């Protein structure tokens with residue numbers, strides 16, 4: 140199967156071929172529910188409950204390998220609820236060209252699957268709740284950052300030709316990016332978690348080796364679904380905006396609270412950047428004579444007194 144994207148990992152001997160269609164149905168089996176516990180206690184098969192932690196993990200990967208993963212949610216795409224639309228810049232360009240040539244919306248059911256999401260699927264498998272083959276966290280091709288599951292793959296193939304995106308035999312919705320700039324991020328996917336864990340647990344550090352092992356599994360199971368207290372963007376605030384999946388974190392909550400205090404309408408400062416928060420940011424920008432783009436970075440935060 141995906142032999143050409145194995146070259147940066149020596150740990151794929153036990154590669155599990157996951158049936159993407161069934162996995163997708165499983166990972167989105169239930170609607171988003173608030174869950175504030177540890178991963179090991181997460182409700183069955185709802186990978187969106189680890190949204191906040193997942194965002195921290197993706198951000199951390201980009202600290203390890205700058206610009207490794209960029210969002211393609213600004214393209215003409217329709218995304219599944221649990222799909223993180225992150226690929227390398229060159230792979231995004233390939234998608235952009237294919238969409239432009241075909242002139243229709245690309246439906247993406249699954250894309251980058253974070254280590255936390257894979258952990259939930261893996262735990263469900265261990266408990267006998269998931270009938271599908273599930274790779275250990277860090278070993279699924281959906282942790283490479285080069286994998287997508289799309290609808291109507293057959294229809295898309297002619298348009299994807301020459302973009303670096305190629306079908307994976309035997310897995311009907313799955314395509315992998317193998318063009319220029321392709322870099323398998325499975326080790327970095329594990330390493331990002333290890334670094335984040337260590338930053339938050341200076342007295343209980345685990346090895347930062349990018350390898351899946353008992354210490355890493357135990358730590359991940361004891362990680363909070365709502366993300367670590369010290370977020371990877373704490374040193375250099377990230378730009379928050381309306382995106383899919385919705386951005387979530389203490390920084391969003393802080394923004395909401397400031398907007399509320401400044402008199403803008405935000406029902407509940409829940410730490411999730413939804414449409415209401417975007418509207419409030421835009422109103423604020425308009426009021427201040429700023430560019431009205433709904434993006435809130437460090438400067439925006441400072442301006443909201």
Ligand SMILES: [Zn+2]
Pocket residue numbers: 159249281286287288310312313314
């Ligand atoms: Zn797939």
